Amino acid sequence: MFRKIQLWLLTMLLTSFAYSQTKTTSQAMYKNASLPVATRVKDLLGKMTVEEKAGQLNQLTGGAFTGPALNDAGQQAKMQMVREGKIGSMLNVIGAAETKAIQEIAVKESRLGIPLLFGYDVIHGFKTIFPIPLAEACSWDLDQVQKNSAVAAREAAAAGIHWTFAPMCDISNDARWGRVMEGIGEDPWYGGLISAARVKGLQGNGDEKHILACVKHFAAYGAVESGREYNYTDMSRVSLWNKYLPPYEAAVKAGAASVMNGFNTFEGIPVSASKYLVTDVLKKKWGFNGFLVSDWNSFGEMVNWGYAGDREEAALKALKAGSMIDMESKLMIEYIPALVKKGKITVAELDQAVGAVLAAKFKLGLFESPYKFSDEAREKNTMFTPENRQQALEAAQGAVILLKNNNHVLPVQKTPARIALIGHYANSADDAFDFWIAQGDAANAVTLKQGLETVWPGNRISFTPGYLADGSSTNALIDEAVAQAREAEIVIVNIGLSGKLAGEDRSLAAPVIPEGQVQLLKALKATGKPVVAVVTAGRPLVLTAIEEYTDAIVYGWILGTESGNALANIISGKVNPSAKTVVSFPYAVGQIPVYYNHFQTGRPVETDGKGNWFSRYRDIPREPLYPFGFGLSYTSFKYEGLKLSSNVIGRTQPLQVSVTVANTGEFDGEEVVQLYIRDHAASIIRPVKELKGYQKIYLKKGESRVVSFTLRSDALSFYDADGNKVLENGAFTVFVGGNSRDVLEAGFELK
Structure with a gap:
């Protein structure tokens, strides 16, 4: 009897041990932080359905999920998809409270508890806005660039963001393209240094004060034909490798966690479906083992391009090329399960894509601490601090280029009796911000008028708009400006283009100074007073028309939160400008694209001794107005x-x-x-x-x-x-x- 009891107890003990081992194994493999990431990924993939795997490749835009949004049918439907494991990442869910609310649904209410990634366009700042990336690159200061990105990451991470869709590593020679403002200029070697610095600043050591970087737009999107957004690109592989790919490679080698497909084509194929770019170059040649994401609906747009007959074929071609996350077109979630069932996509191919996404989540520590980025106290204490604003001020000062300074008109060191400040943009914070301002608030931006009034208080600054918000002017506005100029010692005129014309879907056929502003300058120059033009724009404008009407030209780009203070410090001489161009400034629109690293051609000079038969324009110089690397100082x-x-x-x-x-x-x-x-x-x-x-x-x-x-x-x-x-x-x-x-x-x- 005792023997039977012993055997029974032993049996129960072994059964209990076996059960506990099974339970431990099922929990510990992918939830055990002590195991290698590859082991955890493999275990989790083994537990996922094909539908759940497709869900990890599905990214949807979010918005608010708390308060009144709880009653919104569209938001409820998205939350249900999260519960069902049909969404792997979201963009535009902002704030510690909002991200935590939706993350709790993913972790607590989905079958496997896989956390979401939250992405957002943090292009040049989150709450504290820095100079546009093109302007920032003109500082030629890699340490500063890295610090700027680190501040942006710290603010974004405190708001629950894990991942940004930056940096843009597209080489571009075309001032007509609205997105030239997001980039690195026209030189591939220097562009690589800037791209790597931005990746390092954003990602840091991978803690909760940094965010994942995303190299975009892979590849060669900056070469869009005629500078028109979403357009065709065509080039040789020689040009691709020598001019366009180096910045992407530098960013990847700097450790970028992700890469974004472009909207464009290469060799007649939309780049989202280019096996050559995505697999042969990025993964095999460069050894990239992170994850990829499409640009907004770029998988679905293969149908529009005529490269896929329908949405299912587009999904197939994207995955076969090696692309992964689908931003907003919903192709992966809708068609991957059927494609696997039909045998057109293997489980191994699907697992390779999904595994890369899961690995990023494991590396971020989201399985162990899914809410570590969603800290409301940290969010409150991190945003728009004096330290962040000081960094933004230094960045803005480092981006200002002095293009012209006849007779040492600048700096204005002695206190003038009166300064005539003219220009609508000088008193418009709204126009000082561009398309990519994340959570920046124009109400917090310092205008040029405010900056100058800080340097020279006591009603020394008179102001009149001179032109309308669209850049046009009237006789009455010009007459009023001339009257104020006659009463002043020096005239400062803020001209250019509104920041609203910089960014995606903001291509311009003629990136020039508006004619109304040119006429304004002409009238002001006739007063005999020294005229300083402060040009603000999100791209290099053709400045030839204003050269004869100005004594000095200060290129102020779109400088962000501290724009007015930075420009005032430059104008007053508190800061000596040191920035240099990273794009050539065209002499005329007809030159575009114009760039310094061009080829000699077979006929670089005249061939007949009479000035004929060589590569040139008959009506304008072939050289740009201001060359690459140009920028003056108050010294020599x-x-x-x-x-x-x-x-x-x-x-x-x-x-x-x-x-x-x-x-x-x-x-x-x-x-x-x-x-x-x-x-x-x-x-x-x-x-x-x-x-x-x-x-x-x-x-x-x-x-x-x-x-x-x-x-x-x-x-x-x-x-x-x-x-x-x-x-x-x-x-x-x-x-x-x-x-x-x-x-x-x-x-x-x-x-």
Whole structure:
């Protein structure tokens, strides 16, 4: 009897142990933070239905899910989809309370408790708005760029955001394109440095004070034909590899967690379905193991392009190419289960895509702490702080470019009896913000009028609009402006384009100064008073029409929250401008696209001795009005003594380049010393100049310094059509100067 009791107890004990092991295993595999991410992903995939897997590839826009929204049928339907595991990520759900509310549904009410990712367009700030990315790049200050992104990430993360759809790494030469403002300019090497800095700033160490970066728009979206949004792109693979891909690669190598497909095409295929770009280049050649997301409905738009006969075929082509998350077109959730059932997509192919998304969630720690980003107390204490505003001010000051300064009109150091401030935009915070302002509030933005009044209080600033909100003017407005100018010592005129014309779906056929503003400047110049034009816009405008009517031109871009303070500090001389262009400023619209790193052509100069038969325009210069890398200071810099360590180097031998730079003016200041090369003959034609190095240095008045660079073989290489680096012997020229046009040069040979 006792023996039977022992056996019974042993049986019960073993059964209990086995049950506990089964239960522990089923829980611990994907919920056990001590296990490798790959192990957890594999376990979770094994527990998911095909429908739940498709759900992880379905991203929908959100909005509010608390308060009155609880009674909205559309929002209720989305919440039900979350419960059923049919949504893996959401965009535009903002705020700690809102994100926590919907995350609780995902974690507590769905079968497997898989947390959501919350994404949002944090392009140049969240609550504290920084300069547009194009302007920020003009600082040539990578540390500052990284800090700016870190502030934006910290604010966004405090509002429950895990992931931003930035940085944009599209090289663009086209001022007509509205999204040029989001980018990095026209140089692929420098664009790569900026892109990597932004990724590092956004992602940091991966804690709850940073957010996931998303490299976009992969690939070559900046080359849209005629600068028109959502348009066709076409280029050779040589051009793709040498001009457009380097910034994306730099951002990926910096650790970017995700990549976004573009709206465009490559080799006749919408890039969302380009196996060459998504799988062969991004995943295989670069080793990217993060996840991808479409741009808004770009999977569905394959039907519009005529590349897919219907939505099901579009879903199939996107997944087969290696693309993953579907933003807003709902193709994946609607058609993936049927495609798997039909055998057109294998479970392994689906698991590869879904696994990458799940891995990101595991790495963020969302399974262990799904609400760690949704902290209302932290949200309250993080937004729009004095420290954040100070960083935004420094960023804005670093982005302002002095393009012209005849007779040292600027800075205005002595206190003038009266300054005539003219221009509608100078007193319009609403026009100082662009399309991508996240949670920024124009009511918090500092206008130019406010900034100048802070520097020069006591009613020294008179103001009149001079033109209307659309840039047009009237005789009455111009007459009033002229009357005020006659009573002032100096005239400051804020012209350009409203920030509302910068961003997505804001392409312009003629990115020029409005005619009403030109006529205003003409009338003001006739008063004989010094005229300072402060140009604000989200793109490089054609400024040729205003050159003769201005004594100084300050390019103020769209600078964000601290715009007015930054511009006032520049104008008053509290800050010496140091920014340099990262895009060429066109002489005329007909030049566009215009860029410094163009090719020589077969007929670079006249061929008949009479000024004929060469590559040019008959009616305008072929050179831009302001070249790449250009920007003045209140002081002056002299370059001399360019030296190379050798006239002949071997393929593994570095070349030392040095130049003496002296501050020959009356102010302390910063200078961006730029190094370019030219490869004179190669198996593939090379640009006339390519930026390969720079240093931003500070020199006191009268100080000089020897600036040194090291050129290695990688800088002398280029890509072939297959994306392989090629180094070829031959003659090279090194150029060093303060911009791409005004340079010293010396030659060497690579053997």
